[in-house]
Amino acid sequence: xxxxxxxxxxxxxxxxxxxxxxxxxxxxxxxxxxxxxxxxxxxxxxxxxxxxxxxxxxxxxxxxxxxxxxxxxxxxxxxxxxxxxxxxxxxxxxxxxxxxxxxxxxxxxxxxxxxxxxxxxxxxxxxxxxxxxxxxxxxxxxxxxxxxxxxxxxxxxxxxxxxxxxxxxxxxxxxxxxxxxxxxxxxxxxxxxxxxxxxxxxxxxxxxxxxxxxxxxxxxxxxxxxxxxxxxxxxxxxxxxxxxxxxxxxxxxxxxxxxxxxxxxxxxxxxxxxxxxxxxxxxxxxxxxxxxxxxxxxxxxxxxxxxxxxxxxxxxxxxxxxxxxxxxxxxxxxxxxxxxxxxxxxxxxxxxxxxxxxxxxxxxxxxxxxxxxxxxxxxxxxxxxxxxxxxxxxxxxxxxxxxxxxxxxxxxxxxxxxxxxxxxxxxxxxxxxxxxxxxxxxxxxxxxxxxxxxxxxxxxxxxxxxxxxxxxxxxxxxxxxxxxxxxxxxxxxxxxxxxxxxxxxxxxxxxxxxxxxxxxxxxxxxxxxxxxxxxxxxxxxxxxxxxxxxxxxxxxxxxxxxxxxxxxxxxxxxxxxxxxxxxxxxxxxxxxxxxxxxxxxxxxxxxxxxxxxxxxxxxxxxxxxxxxxxxxxxxxxxxxxxxxxxxxxxxxxxxxxxxxxxxxxxxxxxxxxxxxxxxxxxxxxxxxxxxxxxxxxxxxxxxxxxxxxxxxxxxxxxxxxxxxxxxxxxxxxxxxxxxxxxxxxxxxxxxxxxxxxxxxxxxxxxxxxxxxxxxxxxxxxxxxxxxxxxxxxxxxxxxxxxxxxxxxxxxxxxxxxxxxxxxxxxxxxxxxxxxxxxxxxxxxxxxxxxxxxxxxxxxxxxxxxxxxxxxxxxxxxxxxxxxxxxxxxxxxxxxxxxxxxxxxxxxxxxxxxxxxxxxxxxxxxxx
Numbered sequence: 001x002x003x004x005x006x007x008x009x010x011x012x013x014x015x016x017x018x019x020x021x022x023x024x025x026x027x028x029x030x031x032x033x034x035x036x037x038x039x040x041x042x043x044x045x046x047x048x049x050x051x052x053x054x055x056x057x058x059x060x061x062x063x064x065x066x067x068x069x070x071x072x073x074x075x076x077x078x079x080x081x082x083x084x085x086x087x088x089x090x091x092x093x094x095x096x097x098x099x100x101x102x103x104x105x106x107x108x109x110x111x112x113x114x115x116x117x118x119x120x121x122x123x124x125x126x127x128x129x130x131x132x133x134x135x136x137x138x139x140x141x142x143x144x145x146x147x148x149x150x151x152x153x154x155x156x157x158x159x160x161x162x163x164x165x166x167x168x169x170x171x172x173x174x175x176x177x178x179x180x181x182x183x184x185x186x187x188x189x190x191x192x193x194x195x196x197x198x199x200x201x202x203x204x205x206x207x208x209x210x211x212x213x214x215x216x217x218x219x220x221x222x223x224x225x226x227x228x229x230x231x232x233x234x235x236x237x238x239x240x241x242x243x244x245x246x247x248x249x250x251x252x253x254x255x256x257x258x259x260x261x262x263x264x265x266x267x268x269x270x271x272x273x274x275x276x277x278x279x280x281x282x283x284x285x286x287x288x289x290x291x292x293x294x295x296x297x298x299x300x301x302x303x304x305x306x307x308x309x310x311x312x313x314x315x316x317x318x319x320x321x322x323x324x325x326x327x328x329x330x331x332x333x334x335x336x337x338x339x340x341x342x343x344x345x346x347x348x349x350x351x352x353x354x355x356x357x358x359x360x361x362x363x364x365x366x367x368x369x370x371x372x373x374x375x376x377x378x379x380x381x382x383x384x385x386x387x388x389x390x391x392x393x394x395x396x397x398x399x400x401x402x403x404x405x406x407x408x409x410x411x412x413x414x415x416x417x418x419x420x421x422x423x424x425x426x427x428x429x430x431x432x433x434x435x436x437x438x439x440x441x442x443x444x445x446x447x448x449x450x451x452x453x454x455x456x457x458x459x460x461x462x463x464x465x466x467x468x469x470x471x472x473x474x475x476x477x478x479x480x481x482x483x484x485x486x487x488x489x490x491x492x493x494x495x496x497x498x499x500x501x502x503x504x505x506x507x508x509x510x511x512x513x514x515x516x517x518x519x520x521x522x523x524x525x526x527x528x529x530x531x532x533x534x535x536x537x538x539x540x541x542x543x544x545x546x547x548x549x550x551x552x553x554x555x556x557x558x559x560x561x562x563x564x565x566x567x568x569x570x571x572x573x574x575x576x577x578x579x580x581x582x583x584x585x586x587x588x589x590x591x592x593x594x595x596x597x598x599x600x601x602x603x604x605x606x607x608x609x610x611x612x613x614x615x616x617x618x619x620x621x622x623x624x625x626x627x628x629x630x631x632x633x634x635x636x637x638x639x640x641x642x643x644x645x646x647x648x649x650x651x652x653x654x655x656x657x658x659x660x661x662x663x664x665x666x667x668x669x670x671x672x673x674x675x676x677x678x679x680x681x682x683x684x685x686x687x688x689x690x691x692x693x694x695x696x697x698x699x700x701x702x703x704x705x706x707x708x709x710x711x712x713x714x715x716x717x718x719x720x721x722x723x724x725x726x727x728x729x730x731x732x733x734x735x736x737x738x739x740x741x742x743x744x745x746x747x748x749x750x751x752x753x754x755x756x757x758x759x760x761x762x763x764x765x766x767x768x769x770x771x772x773x774x775x776x777x778x779x780x781x782x783x784x785x786x787x788x789x790x791x792x793x794x795x796x797x798x799x800x801x802x803x804x805x806x807x808x809x810x811x812x813x814x815x816x817x818x819x820x821x822x823x824x825x826x827x828x829x830x831x832x833x834x835x836x837x838x839x840x841x842x843x844x845x846x847x848x849x850x851x852x853x854x855x856x857x858x859x860x861x862x863x864x865x866x867x868x869x870x871x872x873x874x875x876x877x878x879x880x881x882x883x884x885x886x887x888x889x890x891x892x893x894x895x896x897x898x899x900x901x902x903x904x905x906x907x908x909x910x911x912x913x914x915x916x917x918x919x920x921x922x923x924x925x926x927x
Contacts, residue, residue: 006473007034009460010048011113011453012604014337015039015186016462017048018544021454021473028055028454028474038544039163039462045184046602046619046877046916047610055454059612060477062736065436065449067482074424078447082482086446087494090403093428094130095501097401103132104382107390107399110350111406112139112339115458115470117517118487119341119350121509122405125495126384127349128374129508133361133384134399136352137345138407140387140705142338145304147346148703149313150335152576153321155568156529157346157358160326160560161296161334162464162546166193168330171201171292173285175316176227176302176709178210180919181601183300183336187212188915201288205230206302207596208668209661211919218284221663222275224594224710225583228308231315232263232580233271234286235322239263243290245324252564253321255575262577276663290323294330301338301598305709307584310702314576321573327561336463343461347530348521352384353704356524373524374508386704387413388697394422405432405487406450410439411606411674414695414706415649432490435608437740439674439690449484451476453609456486458514459540461547465556467535468544488517526551529567584698584707587665591647591712593627597671597691598709601916602877607672612736614758614772618874619917622755622775623678625715626659626668635717642718642751642779645669647694647711653680653718653751653779667715671708678753679746687747720750720779722812725837727757727775727844728796728827735772738795742776745795748788749778759847760871760880773844783812789831796827806858808832815858823851839864842871875920878913886910886924900925 003022010017018037022030031052035042053059068086069078081089097105108126110119119137126135147157154160166172166189179187194200204216205227213219222230238244239260249256268279275282289295297320303312317333325331337343349355349370356373359366367379385393391409393399395418402422413419423429423443431444434452441447455476461467476484485493488511495509511517515537525532525547533551546556566573587594602616610616625645627637637643643656645667654669662668675689694713699706730738739754746752757773776792778784793799798816806815813832817840820826824847828840840857843850848869856862872884889907893900901922905911911918 003029004473006471007469008454008471008473009340009468010044010051011340012047013183014339014342014463015183016340016460016466016468017044017185018468019044019048019051022052023454023473026474027057028052036543037468039464039466039468040185043185043188044914046616046914047604049878049914050613050616051453053613054609058732059736062734063435063437063612064477064484065433065441065447066477066479066484067449069447071445074445078444080482083485086448087497090428090430090446090494091497091501094401094498097427098130098502101400103130103380104134105399106130106132106401106403107134107385107394108403108405109387109390109407109409110135110137110345112137112142112342112345114345114406114487115341115456115460115514116344116348116521117458117514118405118491119345120348120356120517120521121488121491121495121511123348123350123356124374125491125509127355127379128376129495129499129504131380133352133380133382134390135350135384136387136390137350138387138409138412139339139342139345140351141412141708142301142304143335143342143346144351144703144705145306145309145313145700146335148310148700149317152310152314152574152702153317154561154573155566158529158560158567159335159463159465161332162558163189164558165296165330165332165334166190167196169193169200169294169296170197170330171203171288171295173203173205173289173295173297174212174216175205175297175299176304176312177298177300177336178206178208178212178598179298179300179336180211180215182599184601184914184916186336187919191918201292203285203288207663207666211923214923215919218281218288220277220281220285222277224596224666225306225308226275226580227303227312228315228578229266229271229580230275230277230282231312231319232266233268233275233282234289235259235319236263236266237268237283237286238290238319238322241286243286244322248324248564249322252566253573253575254570255577256322258577259318259575262579289319289325292325294328295320295323295325296330297333298336299333300336302709304705305707306705307698307700307707308581309700309705311576311578311581314578318575321575327559327564329559332559334463340462341460343463343465344459347461347525352386355379356521357528358530359528370524373520376508388699388704388706391419391422394426397425400427402426402428403430403432404440405491406434408438408440408606408608410443411676411690411692414692414708415697416690416693417649418697432487434484437676437736438606438608439676448490450487450490451484455484458488459518464546465530466544466546467532467540469537469540486514488514583710585648585696585710585712587712591714593665593667593713593715595645595647595667595669595694595711595713596709597669597695600670600672603670603672605672606674607677611676612756614756615877617755617757618760618877618880620670621757621874622777623654623670623673623753624657625654626657626662627715628662628664628666629658629660630664632656632658637717642720644716644718645694645713646716647696647713649696650688650693652678652688652691652693653720654678656715667713676743677755679743680749680751689746718751718779720781722780722783722832723834724778724829724831725775725834725841726792726796726829727773727841728798729773729844732772735774739774741795742774742792745788745792746778748784749780751777751779753777757845759845760874760882775841783832789814793829796829798827798829804858806860813860815860817857819850823849825850833860835860836862836864839868842868846871875924876908876910876913876917879909881908881910883924886921890925
């Protein structure tokens with residue numbers, strides 16, 4: 001077998017890791033980290049290292065959107081169409097809306113997972129051809145507060161730091177980021193820097209005791225939403241102690257006097273009381289930050305996803321300006337980008353309030369520059385609708401046509417009631433997407449199949465302003481001549497047809513290749529802060545490059561503002577004096593818990609890609625809400641009890657679990673769980689599902705970024721006496737189809753969840769094995785119909801002969817088990833009485849011989865066999881290692897942590913693959 005190797009970039013987080021894709025024919029067969037890429041030097045996390053498994057043909061054929069589809073009316077089954085038919089229908093529909101209601105009656109909602117070239121074409125299509133600024137992106141949900149914070153203080157949306165600053169830092173402050181899980185490869189670099197320099201201070205600011213926080217020298221577990229007051233308090237202490245760099249402040253900044261007056265009231269006593277911290281810890285954090293020779297701050301969604309997001313970002317940047325901790329090695333405010341190309345989208349102006357190359361829409365000269373570059377009379381001056389505003393306008397009937405590309409708002413947007421009203425009311429919804437299985441695809445009038453990772457060609461920009469190439473390794477699946485197309489091609493072809501219909505020039509989007517798009521983007525940056533006129537595709541073929549890199553230069557600028565000159569009118573940075581404001585929804589007697597949402601270690605966004613791999617569910621197998629052990633004890637709850645988590649917008653049912661990471665009166669749920677994985681019905685019969693059924697759409701007034709990190713909720717025990725647990729191994733060629741049909745059954749019950757799993761023992765033997773199983777749970781006030789149970793059994797192949805059965809209609813109990821010829825359980829269903837789910841589930845998951853337990857299989861009163869091997873919680877995804885296996889090895893080791901780590905890694909291999917489990921592994925060993 002001939003294996004081709006293609007250098008490309010990972011499609012997950014903003015670290016921007018280089019990958020080497022291994023392919024044979026039209027199939028991706030492997031992936032490894034690119035040892036020459038400066039973002040990761042060959043390292044990959046659990047998600048990146050399993051990319052090739054998500055590209056397996058068995059999965060692609062079941063999950064991909066493979067040809068254009070159209071619904072003849074809402075909720076009808078989509079029918080196949082040709083590209084010509086679909087694009088003509090879209091053109092006619094959009095032209096009619098524009099002609100009758102004006103250009104602002106259409107909106108484009110795109111994605112930070114698009115390539116820069118895709119982004120550029122969509123931006124030009126909307127603002128240049130149609131004449132509307134209604135083009136926004138899911139990056140609004142993760143990075144717009146960082147954009148606003150940088151512009152407000154430093155003058156431009158330009159992260160001033162590089163990953164190399166981690167190696168040079170003497171103090172690292174990590175605020176609102178669980179980097180150990182959200183940016184694992186970057187966190188490996190922090191670990192290495194700490195090991196090389198044990199005197200480095202690591203301060204973590206986060207309400208939760210995450211793996212990142214547990215490894216810190218100082219953890220400030222502040223109350224949710226109090227970051228601005230904490231930063232003001234740190235500055236107050238710095239001023240009081242004389243730790244301000246007055247020479248830097250005088251020479252390179254303005255506005256310090258206003259800020260001094262504002263923070264005067266942020267005394268240590270007030271900060272400690274409001275933030276829930278010790279005064280001594282606040283003092284220690286201020287001292288570490290201000291007196292270090294080089295302080296680097298790393299921050300992410302804890303600061304950004306807030307109704308005070310801009311204020312939080314600016315208040316942290318204030319600390320860097322006040323202490324001169326910027327523009328030198330190891331120092332500066334460094335926003336960690338959430339998505340792989342959120343930075344590239346910002347560069348081309350792919351937001352409703354921006355224009356190409358960081359130009360401001362409100363600036364008439366900037367608009368004129370873009371109009372001249374594009375060859376259009378003008379660019380509209382009215383800011384477009386941002387993400388929340390766009391869907392609100394669609395729900396209100398103001399926006400009548402929506403084009404959604406490479407994103408899943410029916411899962412990822414807050415306040416899903418609003419989003420779904422918008423998708424239902426819009427006259428036409430076009431979804432341009434690689435996957436047919438997303439929640440949003442169900443609302444589309446037209447589905448346009450797009451290429452995805454491994455098939456695309458273009459560029460992305462990571463968190464450190466580094467532009468990397470994305471290269472085509474394989475062609476998209478081609479079951480017919482109507483196969484998926486590149487995102488930029490789809491937008492350009494639609495634009496040409498629309499131009500003809502509207503009587504406008506058709507050459508505006510006349511691009512032949514992604515490079516031709518990129519060259520026009522490059523020209524738009526000439527003379528701007530992100531000037532890339534010195535870059536070329538040829539240069540990027542050799543190595544990724546950082547911007548700015550103007551024409552005539554050969555290497556990008558590693559660090560910005562070393563000369564103390566900022567891209568402002570007077571060349572000086574500006575202190576931002578924004579007062580602290582409480583959360584949009586404060587805890588109160590009716591809603592006494594603060595709900596936080598965030599990333600899980602091995603999952604990505606709405607899981608349209610990672611959700612097809614059972615191995616990536618090992619660390620967090622099923623949806624749950626984490627609560628403090630004290631709150632659980634006070635309520636009389638135990639792990640696994642079902643609870644209603646209710647906000648002012650809705651309610652979902654989840655299992656509760658005690659966690660030492662969560663503070664009193666706080667709760668945490670993974671952001672990834674959409675209705676594809678957790679669903680049910682409310683008492684009024686309304687179908688609900690996913691965490692964003694209850695999150696708030698309140699947003700920062702400056703950045704328009706919603707407060708996804710906090711909602712006030714009440715949590716009550718769910719009295720649902722009827723329970724069900726079903727598990728089965730699925731045929732590889734039908735696994736995702738069967739799961740899709742199982743999802744149709746989830747809404748029947750007040751609670752239902754479904755997730756895939758793999759055999760952990762198989763992972764130990766072969767890192768690339770991927771035999772897929774599914775676990776389905778449900779609970780209700782009353783048992784569902786026999787027909788519903790029969791349908792569930794049929795999907796899991798639990799009907800017909802050779803099925804072990806037990807039924808008690810009076811007690812609403814049913815038990816069905818399928819055992820294969822080798823005496824291993826391949827499927828089971830427990831309805832009514834699920835007390836045996838743990839030990840029977842072990843037999844299924846680990847494919848143990850069921851013969852010794854045959855008498856107990858159908859007995860509701862049978863207790864768990866004493867001789868059944870029990871596995872602990874999963875720790876290592878790569879090799880299927882659990883906590884119990886680690887504990888067994890540790891008991892035979894000496895007391896030295898490094899020796900124990902070496903022995904465990906030698907015997908079990910955990911932590912030697914992608915390394916994502918290392919923080920948890922070290923924590924377990926230390927304990």
